[in-house]
Amino acid sequence: MLFGNRMRTLSFLVCDACLCRKVVTMVRFLTMDSANKQRYEDAVGTLNTLQTNASVLQQAKKIRVGQLNTNVEDTRKYLLRTGISQKMLDSSLSAIHVAGTKGKGSTCAFTESILRKHGHRTGFYSSPHLIAVRERIRIDGKPLSMQKFTQYFWEVYNSLAAQKEHEHDMPPYFKFLTVMALNVFIKEKVDVAVIEVGIGGELDCTNVLRNPVVVGITSLGLDHTSLLGSTVELIAWQKAGILKPKVPAFTVENQPGDSLNVIRQRAEAIGCPLLMAPNFEEYKWPDGKKPILGLDSQVQTLNASIAIQLAHAWMNANNNQASEKSLTHEIPQSTVKGLEQVKWPGRTQTIDFSPQLKIFMDGAHTTDSIKNCLSWFKQASNRGSPKRVLLFNSTGERDPTNLLRPLYDSQLFSKVIFCPNIASSCTADQSNFMVTAEQQLKRTAAHLAAWKAIENEPKSCSVHTFPYVSDALNFVKELSAVEEMQVLVTGSLHLVGCVLGLLDLSDEDV
Secondary structure, X not given: OHHHHHHHHOHHHOOHHHHHHHHHHHHHHHOOOHHHHHHHHHHHHHHHOOOOOHHHHHHXXXXXXXXXXXXXXXXXXXXXXXXXXXXXHHXXXXXXXXXXXXXXXXXXXXXXXXXXXXXXOEEEEOOOOOOOHHHHEEEOOEEOOHHHHHHHHHHHHHHHHHOOOOOOOOOOHHHHHHHHHHXXXXXXXXXXXXXXXXXXOOOOHHHHOOOOOEEEEOEOOOOOHHHHOOOHHHHHHHHHHHOOOOOOEEEOOOOOOOHHHHHHHHHHHHOOOEEEOOOHHHOEOHHHOOOOOOOOOOXXXXXHHHHHHHHHHHHHHHOOOOOOOOOOOEXXXXXXXXXXXXXXXXXXXXXXXXXXXXXXXXXXXXXXXXHHHHHHHHHHOOOOOOEEEEEEOOOOOOOHHHHHHHHHHOOOOOEEEEOOOOOOOOOHHHOOOOOOHHHHHHHHHHHHHHHHHHOOOOOOOEEEEOOOHHHHHHHHHHHHOOOOEEEEEEOOHHHHHHHHHHOOOOHHHO
8 A cells, every 4th residue: 555655646756777676665565465564554654653753842942951961861761661670781782973064974884884785784874854754773884674673562552651651751752762772782692883973962862872882073063053052152062962982083173163072171180081083194005006986976975984994993992902092194095985875865965867857966954064965966067057946845943044054155046946855645654753744834834924024125936835745856857858867866865755755765865
């Protein structure tokens, strides 16, 4: 039923390559017996009940900081109810912990890929997911299978439900998945778990990791300011909360404002050796040739450099060769393979949908990230003279004017499309429970108003709004029947996820 609805609604999206992917995905899903399929669907449905309903979210925001203060303590409590004590977590899981505003997911992806190419069994916990929640918990680079997701979900959920002290004594969505991921990694006996912070660091529930082997802090910027603070210095203090005594940490020199000094001061107070990842040009590559990164963007060299240091620091510690003040400069071939063969969907990703239509996707959601995205898009889409289209949405409390201004100033786009993060009319009731469809449509209208307020010449490009992503893609598909089109999808990873979901990519693609 799931794939039937999707294929009927989106039949326009089927080209030969996409049809092959759809058939493979359908076969995988249909070969599961009906009981297992139902258990998986029930697991996802039950998980979704742990999201905060939009009707109470505004009230919850008023006390959110107070709730954050108990995140680590509550995570520890729920872990214990699943049979994992803090002591067991400390001794049983070898972890790499990564925080940051920009690029933390990409850095984790590079790190995991490098370690896997060196022959280590890896776990990887990240957020958000793009298509299926299984993507958040990966083993050896692949999303947890439907069968294993179902198995571990019900093990954790039933254990927690049986020990509730009151009706509401269950972890919310992200905290539950954190508890589940740590259970998975310990029980699957991974060599190393790469853990991406959710929001911030100091108060994030992933900070239950008390004994990571190595820590990373990627580029910082203004995001989640209502929770983390209104300046990059306050945000830096929160991010640096994952630093631990005597645990080496890596970051980059190029941090905004005085945030690097804040990180240094926290590191010194905690007793954490802090090192700066080298410039990409400083490494000694095999045969003297720099690798072509699997993630295409100049900014990714910063993330790749941190990842090199994180991965090699972990391998050195694993081989009892750790040094608190060492940097890796000599790069072996397995590390190069990890950098070149990394896959991290939705970040500087390109899909050749048809000879006339190319889709560029990057989930940039801060002003700096949008600028980096534009730089990548200009370079990646400079072949020929196609018409360029912007498909945009942003979420939360982000200022749409700040995000849209660099996109407008680029003067690259002949058409601009705004739409909510709702894939189609068939999935409208399955959207994020924290934001209603009505709120998303209001957000779309706000983007349109912000763009028109920026415009100097109202007719410089045509602007369109649609209620569903499928409608936007239909529109672009029709345009590409007449002339070559290149579409940039950005502003929200959830929007990128909708596009990828409509393309029905397989596990190998996500």
